[in-house]
Amino acid sequence: xxxxxxxxxxxxxxxxxxxxxxxxxxxxxxxxxxxxxxxxxxxxxxxxxxxxxxxxxxxxxxxxxxxxxxxxxxxxxxxxxxxxxxxxxxxxxxxxxxxxxxxxxxxxxxxxxxxxxxx
Amino acid sequence: xxxxxxxxxxxxxxxxxxxxxxxxxxxxxxxxxxxxxxxxxxxxxxxxxxxxxxxxxxxxxxxxxxxxxxxxxxxxxxxxxxxxxxxxxxxxxxxxxxxxxxxxxxxxxx
Numbered sequence: 001x002x003x004x005x006x007x008x009x010x011x012x013x014x015x016x017x018x019x020x021x022x023x024x025x026x027x028x029x030x031x032x033x034x035x036x037x038x039x040x041x042x043x044x045x046x047x048x049x050x051x052x053x054x055x056x057x058x059x060x061x062x063x064x065x066x067x068x069x070x071x072x073x074x075x076x077x078x079x080x081x082x083x084x085x086x087x088x089x090x091x092x093x094x095x096x097x098x099x100x101x102x103x104x105x106x107x108x109x110x111x112x113x114x115x116x117x118x119x
Numbered sequence: 120x121x122x123x124x125x126x127x128x129x130x131x132x133x134x135x136x137x138x139x140x141x142x143x144x145x146x147x148x149x150x151x152x153x154x155x156x157x158x159x160x161x162x163x164x165x166x167x168x169x170x171x172x173x174x175x176x177x178x179x180x181x182x183x184x185x186x187x188x189x190x191x192x193x194x195x196x197x198x199x200x201x202x203x204x205x206x207x208x209x210x211x212x213x214x215x216x217x218x219x220x221x222x223x224x225x226x227x228x229x
Binding site (some may be wrong): 060062095 | 120122153155157159164165167170171174176206208212215216217218219220221222223
């Protein structure tokens with residue numbers, strides 16, 4: 001069965017950096033695009049970034065463009081999100097999600113990892 | 120990349136139906152048949168309920184149905200059950216702008 005396990009969350013000061021990881025199993029990771037989606041405490045879902053199955057194309061929300069970088073290592077079945085210049089408004093649970101490229105949807109989600117940006 | 124607009128709340132008694140709207144623009148909802156709906160219970164990850172406007176993944180009850188007209192998509196939950204009480208989010212593919220989620224709707228089963 002599909003499993004996505006995020007890690008790397010924690011408390012970081014404003015202006016700091018953090019790298020999230022998402023370990024994937026139960027499917028052929030190298031054949032699917034992947035998303036990062038976040039949810040601020042008590043708020044709605046916000047799409048953050050997407051990377052194609054081979055890493056050839058990456059897309060970002062305007063709110064994180066130039067600060068966050070999505071990447072993947074298909075040999076390790078792992079997705080990453082490098083977050084730089086963090087702001088208080090980046091505080092959220094970050095979910096990774098598998099893409100069903102034919103349907104442009106997130107068909108499986110991880111349990112999320114909490115990132116808190118605070119001094 | 121403005122969020123799609125959903126009503127903050129919706130409610131119905133057990134057995135009744137509730138319909139949630141999701142309004143976007145011609146650059147997202149109206150431009151593609153790639154609207155999805157997700158259910159999220161408190162403290163849990165979202166779960167895909169509808170994709171490509173009206174298709175249900177395996178295991179999702181047929182009480183859940185989706186449709187779209189112009190720039191507005193809708194999710195209908197028929198025969199409401201207690202376990203349907205949750206937050207629901209729409210999302211749409213938005214071309215070169217990536218993806219966009221809705222503002223979310225809290226469904227209460229009275």
